[in-house]
Amino acid sequence: MADVIDAVLRCLVVLGVFMVVPLVIGQMEHKAMAHMQSRVGPMEAGGFHGWAQLVADGVKFVQKESITPVAADRRVFELAPAVALAPYLVALLAIPLGPFFGQGNLIGQDLDLGLFFVLAAMSVGVLGTLMGGLGSGNKYSYIGGMRVAAQLMSYELPMVLAAASVAMAAGSLSLIRIADAWEPWWLLAQLPGMVVFFVAGLAELQRPPFDAPLADAELVMGPLTEYGGMRFAMFLLAEYAGILVLAALTTVLFLGGWAGPFSDDIGWLWTLVKVMAVAFLVIWARVAYPRLREDQVNSLAWKVLVPVALAQVTLTTVLVVA
Amino acid sequence: MTYGKGLLQGLRVTLKNLTRRSVTAHYPDVEPDLPARSRGVIALQEENCTSCMLCARECPSWCITIDSHKETIPATTEGGRDRSQNVLDTFDIDYSLCMYCSICIEVCPFDALHWSPEFAYAEGDIADLTHDMNRLREWMWTVPAPQALDPGAEPSKELSSWEAKAAQEEAE
Numbered sequence: 001m002a003d004v005i006d007a008v009l010r011c012l013v014v015l016g017v018f019m020v021v022p023l024v025i026g027q028m029e030h031k032a033m034a035h036m037q038s039r040v041g042p043m044e045a046g047g048f049h050g051w052a053q054l055v056a057d058g059v060k061f062v063q064k065e066s067i068t069p070v071a072a073d074r075r076v077f078e079l080a081p082a083v084a085l086a087p088y089l090v091a092l093l094a095i096p097l098g099p100f101f102g103q104g105n106l107i108g109q110d111l112d113l114g115l116f117f118v119l120a121a122m123s124v125g126v127l128g129t130l131m132g133g134l135g136s137g138n139k140y141s142y143i144g145g146m147r148v149a150a151q152l153m154s155y156e157l158p159m160v161l162a163a164a165s166v167a168m169a170a171g172s173l174s175l176i177r178i179a180d181a182w183e184p185w186w187l188l189a190q191l192p193g194m195v196v197f198f199v200a201g202l203a204e205l206q207r208p209p210f211d212a213p214l215a216d217a218e219l220v221m222g223p224l225t226e227y228g229g230m231r232f233a234m235f236l237l238a239e240y241a242g243i244l245v246l247a248a249l250t251t252v253l254f255l256g257g258w259a260g261p262f263s264d265d266i267g268w269l270w271t272l273v274k275v276m277a278v279a280f281l282v283i284w285a286r287v288a289y290p291r292l293r294e295d296q297v298n299s300l301a302w303k304v305l306v307p308v309a310l311a312q313v314t315l316t317t318v319l320v321v322a
Numbered sequence: 323m324t325y326g327k328g329l330l331q332g333l334r335v336t337l338k339n340l341t342r343r344s345v346t347a348h349y350p351d352v353e354p355d356l357p358a359r360s361r362g363v364i365a366l367q368e369e370n371c372t373s374c375m376l377c378a379r380e381c382p383s384w385c386i387t388i389d390s391h392k393e394t395i396p397a398t399t400e401g402g403r404d405r406s407q408n409v410l411d412t413f414d415i416d417y418s419l420c421m422y423c424s425i426c427i428e429v430c431p432f433d434a435l436h437w438s439p440e441f442a443y444a445e446g447d448i449a450d451l452t453h454d455m456n457r458l459r460e461w462m463w464t465v466p467a468p469q470a471l472d473p474g475a476e477p478s479k480e481l482s483s484w485e486a487k488a489a490q491e492e493a494e
Contacts, residue, residue: 036336040346288332 010109011093018089022240023054025247025279029240030054032280036287057233064229071137072226080135081227081234084128088241091121095248096176098258098267105176106268114175115167115253119160122245125238126152126204129213132235133223144222147213147294151203154301159200161309162193165316166253179257186254189319193312194254196305198281201246203297205239207282209289212297247278358466360439361422363453364415365461370434373408377426377435385419386426387412413455418448438464 030053034041046052068077094114097106111117126148133145167173169190170181187194203210214222224235251257251274258267292300347354356362373390389412395405427435438461445451453461471477 032340035344036340038339038342038345040344040348043348284333284336288336289329 010107013106014093015089017097018092018241018244021244021275022237025243025276025283026054026236026240027051028276028280029283029286032283033287036284061229061233066229066231067226069137069226073135073137076131076135077137077226078231080128080132080223081231081238082128083131084125084238085234085241087121087125087128088238088245091118091125091245092241092248094118094121094175095245095252096179096257096271098179098269098271099264100268101265107176110174110176113173115163115173115178118175118245118249119163122204122242122249123152123156125242126206128238129206129223129235132227133213136223136226138226140219140221141223141225144213144215144219144225147215147219147297148206148223150294151206151210151213151297154298155200155203155305158196158301158305158309159204161306161313162197162200163249163253165193165309165312166190168313168320169316171320175252175257179252179259182256182259184256184259186256189315190254190312192308193316194250196309196312197254198246198250198278200301200305201250202282202285203301205242205246207239207243208286209291210297211291212294215291243279243282244275247275247282250278251275356439356441358439358469359437360441361424361437362439362441363417363437363443363461363464364420364427364458365436365438365465366413366415366455366458367434367436367462368410368413368455368459370432371410371413372432372434373410374431376429376431380425380429382423382425383419383421385416387414387416410455413458414452415458416452417443418451436462436465438462439466440464 030041031049042050042053044050045056068074093109094111094117095107096110100106130145130148130152133141133143133148136142166178166186169186170178172178172181206213213219214224219225224232227235248271251271255274255278257274258270260267260270263270373388375388378384378386378388388410390408390410392406393409395407397404424437427437440461443451443453
């Protein structure tokens with residue numbers, strides 16, 4: 001019985017994190033992006049500096065009509081938002097938050113193949129956007145969907161190579177053991193890998209500057225063109241949940257996870273702080289850089305990121321063997 | 323090393339903005355700080371108006387409607403001649419047509435029209451955008467005082483002649 005309660009409790013905590021942290025990241029994006037552009041962002045909703053803006057947005061989305069275009073592939077179209085969102089929740093189950101006041105590591109379920117599992121789940125999330133693109137019965141959506149496919153193909157490789165480099169250095173695929181094996185000098189030795197992982201993650205999430213599939217100036221909204229109401233909201237939530245998963249993975253793999261002073265007690269807090277810092281980087285990149293053209297997106301992956309990732313793997317191999 | 327420079331610049335500019343105060347004007351909460359001669363709304367000093375119709379004729383968008391009648395002022399001295407004077411009946415400005423060109427104000431020979439910086443007079447009904455004489459007169463209270471003269475500038479001729487006349491009357 002205690003096992004069941006334990007499992008349910010862990011699931012509820014993960015679900016809570018999944019529902020709350022992406023909204024915090026979304027709000028941070030609203031405000032940080034605004035101030036980076038000399039604006040103030042939402043100021044009215046909720047009274048104090050528009051803290052309830054995303055809640056208000058959610059209420060608005062719920063009220064909207066759910067429309068399925070006649071030309072759409074109905075099943076695929078309606079299923080796509082769920083396919084986009086659910087994998088990130090699944091991925092979050094296997095990502096450790098760190099020690100919680102000496103109560104052991106805060107994690108949904110520790111897996112021996114944790115890294116493998118999380119990366120696989122992240123790729124499935126992208127399939128949701130692809131389904132939306134191909135199932136909408138809209139040319140813009142279709143082109144956007146093809147771009148998603150091209151991007152997924154290109155960036156999966158450098159991302160997995162960079163992650164493999166850390167796994168090799170730590171000698172494990174378990175996320176907890178990778179973070180435990182982490183040492184500060186890895187910050188330097190794994191720096192190219194970290195950059196590759198972060199950039200490839202951005203591209204996988206189709207975050208600006210890698211949002212060529214959405215590219216509102218040329219493709220309306222890419223695969224999301226025909227979506228509205230709750231389904232659109234789910235895609236949006238998936239985007240922010242994706243940022244959370246990417247930031248958490250970057251933290252656990254490359255930034256030592258809960259490593260920091262008093263990490264036995266407040267390790268989970270260190271992880272959260274680092275996750276928010278990486279999420280801020282994601283937002284910062286969006287504000288600072290213009291969108292890459294479609295050919296630039298792919299040449300960056302194959303001509304820069306893959307060679308760098310391979311070099312990183314080689315370097316790590318030498319370090320581990322030596 | 324020109325390749326990475328732009329990337330760093332992008333980060334630097336956005337971070338600098340983040341640390342500065344934003345330039346947003348918080349309008350409904352904070353009244354805007356308008357320049358002294360802002361073209362907000364046209365005010366009518368009804369007492370100065372002679373119904374000469376110059377403004378209505380010059381208005382490029384035909385937004386001014388004027389109606390007046392003549393009144394006779396009886397002669398003040400025995401055997402004198404009666405004078406006639408124009409009295410305004412209607413002076414409407416339709417702000418749904420007005421293009422804020424300021425020609426009516428420039429052309430008015432008796433300074434009956436003035437700019438006021440008040441701008442918040444939106445209406446739910448387009449008919450309410452036509453301000454009548456009384457409403458235009460009310461705007462007069464919001465017209466700012468004329469700009470001060472430059473230091474060392476000659477005072478205006480009207481003022482100096484009025485002062486000279488007053489001094490003369492004082493002496494008599």
